[in-house]
Amino acid sequence: MRGLSRSGDVGLAHVSVVCLMPPQTSVQQDLSKGSNLAANPYLISKEQSVLLVNLLLEEHGSVHTRDGTVLQTSSPDVSPSIRPIVKLYDFVTQAGTIIKLAIVKGATQNQLYNRGTTPWTSIGSFGTAYGLPDALTFTDHVLFAAGAETPWSLANDGTTFGQVTDGAGHVPVGAKHQALHQGYYWLWNTNPTSTTYDGPSSLRSSDINNIGSYPVANQLFVDKDDGDQGMGMGQFTIAETGISPTTSQILFKTFSAYQMTGVFGSTSPAFAIQRIKSDMGCVAPRTIRFAPGFGLLRLSHRGVALFNGVDDTLISEEIRPLIFGSDFFTGIDWTNVVSSYAVVVPNPPLYCLFCPTGGAALTRVFCYDLVRRAWTVLQYATSTACVEAIEDPNTLPVVLMGDYANGGVRSIFNPEASAQTTDDGTAIQWEVFARPAVGKSPQQRSYFARAIVKVGHSTQTNQRIVWSVLLGPLVNSTPLQKSGTITLPVIVTPLLGGGAGFGSEPFGSGPFGSSVPNTECDCTIPISLIGTNLRLLLQGSGHILIRGLEYHLKAKPPARPSVYV
């Protein structure tokens, strides 16, 4: 008790009662739900952050810096005439030879190279400059969809390069998209304008196992001259116990999609094309990717959509401001959205969507964790023109990026890249914009004593984490804020003493090889400020693994948080 009267007052005691709120800890130990930019930041889920940049969600609940890039080879172009690498493909011949190919886009025509030689060997030139060429292997040839020109083929000698022919004289005049489906070579969107057998809505197929025959009976227009055009194809198999697997081909236009079953002339099942239950098509043909166990993903006019054979679902709401723009963010460049590319990374299971933000170069990467259904955003040191998952026999799959302006072919998401803490020498800048910390409510004041960052793995001596905190409420143009730098006192290795991992002998050595799992470094951020809510921003470069965030605060009694005169 305080304020007990001393002079003259009889029998009255002035008592002040002070409510002592106990200190609180606000813990975010699980960061597995990625970024959410679309919701009120105080309403995002406890496992979400506002934005994670250059971080992946592997090791469930933690975030860690993405793999770096490793330069594999470079095109023979020299500055200032370096052409974009618009297609990467490995041709595995029937004899087992692997011919590594690359297509670069010139001002008037594309050029095909063997990128397996140093310098690259030119194989031939296409007739036009098409920004989205495609390649597939069929009948021991590589077939190229090259846009508004008859498709090309490369024989298994790696040098015989020419356009496909048709003895009956009905060779397709072009193909923007192609697919190998049920033993037939399919072409979609075969001409900018509709003619007798070709057009933007024309679907054609070859004879079975024959790239030299394109009968006119194997051609149809899908919703001909509807103002739209073919925007890619995707395949997946519907398999159910007791029923033969049925392979479907999904045909996309910009604002619609069709499910095709059977082939021309088949009766069991009969050839059918049905529009799917959706108002979304595809705006970027090279973003169409099938993820086994999940479905067919692509970029549509409403964002990223996932078709599982029944439902077509929009899955990118959390990152909508970065796709379409908002008060805070510039969206992607929708005038060049057609150049977007995507890849399904096998390990970890991710869908990575590369989008342009100014021009055709792809600079913003949206990374979707397929199991966690969570998004992070990646940025690379060089801009990209294409990205491919390369699967060669007897090797682990590797993801390769083709540069837009630097002529390089770089690998990501493979063991070699995982060991990299840089993008070919350029430090990887990462960022955590954490979920706001509050006491009783975002409108009520609390005393924020400190924040703690649990670092599970770092690879650099004296690694630094730059932090800044902003506290509400805003009462003038400069918010209450504080910033500083944490320098890790040690390199935090995943195993104690930096030991090696799982031993090569199943018995006789411990499961962790020569060591045991290490503990973490708990870094303290001193705050000691009063505010209604606290926003923590962490930035750094190089490899880091963050396993949790914790805030120590003490809520104050309810009161007006700010006074306006």
Next chain:
Amino acid sequence: MSEKAPPTYDEMKRERAEEWTAAQQQAAATLGTLHAALAAMPDVKHAPSPGDPWTHPDVVCPCGQSTFTVRRWNTINGLRYRTEVACVVCHEVGTWDWLTSRWCA
């Protein structure tokens, strides 16, 4: 009241697998119904056999004859679409378009 713990990675994987299986079942059932209906349609059910002689009152070869062997019988959504035939007399091969009722160029 304690909050429900967020799902583990294994629980999420299991959820995704269950969702995929359910979608596959529904898709297979839908396609099965569709294919059964198409298989019962006359143009599919009574598709001519390749190699057997075939005639149709609307289909006449430029040589004047109307007996053919069918090389391709293409339907779309159960309805006849284009038929590639060879005349048994002059052996000319042509494709008849059922929508326009004329030979394809």
